[in-house]
Amino acid sequence: MAMAAAVRAAAADAVVTFLWVLCVSTLGASTAAVTSYLRVQGFHYALLITVSLLSILLFAFNLLCAALGGASFNPTGVAAFYAAGLTNPSLFAVALRFPAQAAGAVGGALAISELMPAQYKHMLGGPSLKVDPHTGAVAEGVLTFIITMAVLWIIVKGPRNPILKTWMLSISTVSLVLSGAAYTGPAMNPANAFGWAYVNNRHNTWEQFYVYWICPFIGAILAAWTFRAFFLSPATKPKAKKA
Secondary structure, X not given: OHHHHHHHHHHHHHHHHHHHHHHHOOHHHHHHHHHHHHOOOOXXXXXXXXXXXXXXXXXXXXXXXXXXXXXXXXXXXXXHHHHOOOEOOOHHHHHHHHHHHHHHHHHHHHHHHHHOOHHHHHHOOOOOOOOOHHHHHHHHHHHHHHHHHHHHHHHXXXXXXXXXXXXXXXXXXXXXXXXXXOOOOOOOOHHHHHHHHHHOOOOOOHHHHHHHHHHHHHHHXXXXXXXXXXXXXXXXXXXXXXX
């Protein structure tokens, strides 16, 4: 039973991550298309459209992940919720889910590379290191720490309204992407980074593993421990859910 559940969770993660990378990679092109259709110009209009589109995407994926029994498209999210005591996946399940997410991301990146219209292909490529590896590693770790804290607070302690939750998640994500654009992209999601690194033949380098896997996991787990220590009192800590 446990093995079957772990396999189902990994399969769900692979499907969700495939779809996430496929869809989220179109945000740049979608923003350009909407601004052109509405005939609006300027950074602030583009930013508002991007946040709105991402909110719609996050809302849809929250429903999809819930329908698939708690599927996830971000390995650091799985680690963070475990470290915060909110879930309790088995090591066997984790050992299956992380590779499944990476494989799903590769499939999504390959698919959107083929499907994206020619005039928007230059907007693809995924996160890439723009500074030295150590600076990039610190940046990716810090950004993942912040987004993990934001996600945990918004989901666990934030407003009950799902639309408001999604809007807050979208604003947090876009803000950090803009903040880290000059450093690592950024990814804040090892699976997404791996998918695009595979497409660009950078998936088997030490820099890829160091910047986009090791440091994001450190940042996410530290954020989860911090959240658990300061925002979850022993009396109110929820029971961990089996994944």
